[in-house]
Amino acid sequence: MTEVDSKANVLRQNFYPMIRDNTLSLFIPLGSDEVTTTNDKLVPINQLQESISPLNSLLEACNSYPDVLVENHILVGTIRHRVDNSHWFVAQASFDIDQPSFHIDQAVKREDTVEGGDSE
């Protein structure tokens, strides 16, 4: 069985160390003029200084879910592709609820939201 180029394999720890075990990640391409620095690190969503369109779209999409500040569960960052050095936006959520990005048992409720949504 042949495999994709290992430098394009997002699951490979040696090329993409920020993609850790037990995480869910979104990869969106960035225009060459959209980002000035890439440090291959993921940070809480309010700490990413760059104003880039995928981040803005993600935040806008988060607003569609008013019950919970879903963005508190997500880390974001910009990385470089290991084959062609193109810039990519990455958003990531951990499956591990002890990780900082996953406070499911203390999910922050928006103040202006009336409680009493679905419960399971």
Add this chain to the structure above:
Amino acid sequence: MTKFGTQKLQLVRVTLVSSIYHFFLDLVSKRGYFLQEHDLESFDYDQELVASVANKTFPDVILKTNHDSPLFPGGEFIEFKNTQSYSIASFNSTIPTGYKPFGTLSKKRKEHLRLSGFDSHDDEMRSVYYLIRGRIPDAKPFPVSKVCLVHGSFFETISASELVKWSFQQILSEFSTLDLDQAVLTRPPSKKTLLNRAAWLHRQCELDFE
């Protein structure tokens, strides 16, 4: 002790907009599922986001379009890839690409989307995403998993046109190194060819006698 998020975030959406970002947030709200052994097709996706689902046909999922939302046009194609390792098998059924025209869909699927109001012109390009889950089932003390929703251009390490060109060059290269046997290469004439040749000879004979 590490606990895993099998709980749901209980996200309740207020707008009827569908996009890859909304799809990702839906996955975030149910991400504990990915630690389980189930396949990606049986995932409890938010059906409000999805326009079409197909098993074993590209793409597995097509998101709904939003004609009134310039920020979220929607309509993305999503293809699933599930592996029991952190290797990603090459894309045998389709060349990975970041965009595909709507016209590449089957006639039946296009008709389904037309009836539900999520169709478009054949030449309209749709973004392609791959939902990839790599899983190590025998990791200790628990199985581990990585799930990535990746725009298809990530895997365009070589362009489709270059890939086709390279493939033909490869075939020609292999063909040129064969020890050719003229006897094998000579194709016996078909029955039709023989009949045509016989008819031509017959006509020549008739002309000669005239």
